[in-house]
Structures are given as structure tokens and as C-alpha cells.
Amino acid sequence: MKYELYYWPGLQGRGEFVRLAFEEAGVPYLDVALSAGEDAGEVMRYIGDPKIERPPFAPPYLKVGRQLIGQTANILLYLAPRLKLAPRGEAARLWAHELQLTIADFVVEAHDTHHPLGPSLYYEDQKREARQRTKDFLAERVPKFLGYFERVIERVIERSRGRGPWMIGSRLTYVDLSMAQVIAGLEYAFPKSMRPVMRRHPRLARLHRSVFARPRIKRYLKSGRQVAFNETGIFRHYAELDRAAR
Numbered sequence: 001m002k003y004e005l006y007y008w009p010g011l012q013g014r015g016e017f018v019r020l021a022f023e024e025a026g027v028p029y030l031d032v033a034l035s036a037g038e039d040a041g042e043v044m045r046y047i048g049d050p051k052i053e054r055p056p057f058a059p060p061y062l063k064v065g066r067q068l069i070g071q072t073a074n075i076l077l078y079l080a081p082r083l084k085l086a087p088r089g090e091a092a093r094l095w096a097h098e099l100q101l102t103i104a105d106f107v108v109e110a111h112d113t114h115h116p117l118g119p120s121l122y123y124e125d126q127k128r129e130a131r132q133r134t135k136d137f138l139a140e141r142v143p144k145f146l147g148y149f150e151r152v153i154e155r156v157i158e159r160s161r162g163r164g165p166w167m168i169g170s171r172l173t174y175v176d177l178s179m180a181q182v183i184a185g186l187e188y189a190f191p192k193s194m195r196p197v198m199r200r201h202p203r204l205a206r207l208h209r210s211v212f213a214r215p216r217i218k219r220y221l222k223s224g225r226q227v228a229f230n231e232t233g234i235f236r237h238y239a240e241l242d243r244a245a246r
Ligand SMILES: N[C@@H](CCC(=O)N[C@@H](CS)C(=O)NCC(=O)O)C(=O)O
Pocket: 013, 014, 015, 058, 059, 060, 070, 071, 072, 073, 104
């Protein structure tokens, strides 16, 4: 297999942004830890190896021949033209990368709702701070990020007189896949709080529906290969946090 994805088994996490790109493109890839019987040790293979000249800091990373590529947005920057999921032209590719990096910032904040004091501590040891952080995240940060992404789509629609639903021009790109994944994650983590939020962001709601209605994405979701959201990933459902903003 030409492409090898190294990511933790048992969770969607940041690996899912890369998986969705492969799945939409219909390009085969080896999900290394999953295919090695969910062996998490496999993921560390190139991180701890002193012989590696350019070691990634953390999963996900991609191995293509002898080349290792880390950082989710960087992996997608590399893959997108090869998977035909990039817009055309340098300016549009930089714009796509900018949006992807903004999505990455948003993902960190979503993660920090349940781990506001740090990733090395258990959720149970930071529950009070998690409630406080979630309250702010849902009241201030979600509207700020989603409002921005909604406006991005709005401008595309204005310029193209009514087309949509994508974030960059009239063709789906990898950024749309990632955006839809973030919405799916937020809806999993905060089902009650996100319902009214998505009503206020109809263009993003349409993008989310459109991505998960794509034939290859639907097939992936039904294949049994996709790991379900759970409380070891980035987007975690804790009812007490979903209630925090209410
Ligand atoms: N900025 C990196 C973050 C990578 C990252 O935080 N990976 C997590 C799993 S989703 C991890 O295993 N981190 C280990 C650590 O930070 O020590 C990206 O977007 O890929």
C-alpha cells in the first residue's frame, strides 16, 4: 500500500480528518495500528526511533515510501492535490490551508473543554474546570468560529450566485470534509447545546449533511471500519458538560 496512516487505534481523533480524505477519494490506505490488531505501539514506531532524520512529534502522521509527514493540516496539504481534493491555484491552496489551520485551532479548543488543565490529567481530576471551560466554549468560542465559517460559505454563495454548499468555490475540497467532521464531533459531544446552534448556521448545516451524503463517505460509515465517537477521543460526550451552558 502506497500510503500508511499512523494513528491511535480505538478513536477517530485527528486521524479521522485524514481518513475522510482517503475515503472520499476512494484511494486505499493502510491504517497501520488498526491493521496490526489495534496495536498502539505501532504508532510510536517512527516517533521514538533515533535513526529517523525528520521524526513527527505526535500522531497522526503519514508514511509514503521513505517520507514521513506529520501534523494533520500538513498531511492534508500534501495529500489533497494527489487525491484531487485541493482547489486549483496557489492562492486558493493557501486559503484552503489557512481554513484548515483555523479548524485545527478550533479542534484544540473542543478538546480542551474536557481537559482544560492539561492532557496528562484525568477528566475526573478537572471536572469543575471542564464545566467552566465548556460554558465559555459554547457561549463564546463556538459562535465565533462557526460564525466565521458560515460567513466564508456565504461569500462563496454570493460570488457564485446561489451555488454551494462548499467552503472554497464550487467543488468539494478536503476542508469541507474536515469542517463536516468537526460539526459531527460537536453534535456528538454537545447534542442538546448544538441543536439551536446549527439552526443559526444553516449553510454549515447543509455542508455537514452534504458531506455525509456523499456516496463514498456513506459507504465508509456503513462499512464497519469507522470507529464510533467515544470518550477517549477529541469530541467526548459528558452530559454534565452539555448542560454546562444551559
Ligand atoms: N497539531 C497536531 C496535534 C497532534 C496531536 O495532538 N496528536 C495527539 C493525538 S490526536 C497526540 O497523540 N498527542 C501526543 C502529545 O501531544 O503528547 C495535529 O494537528 O496533528
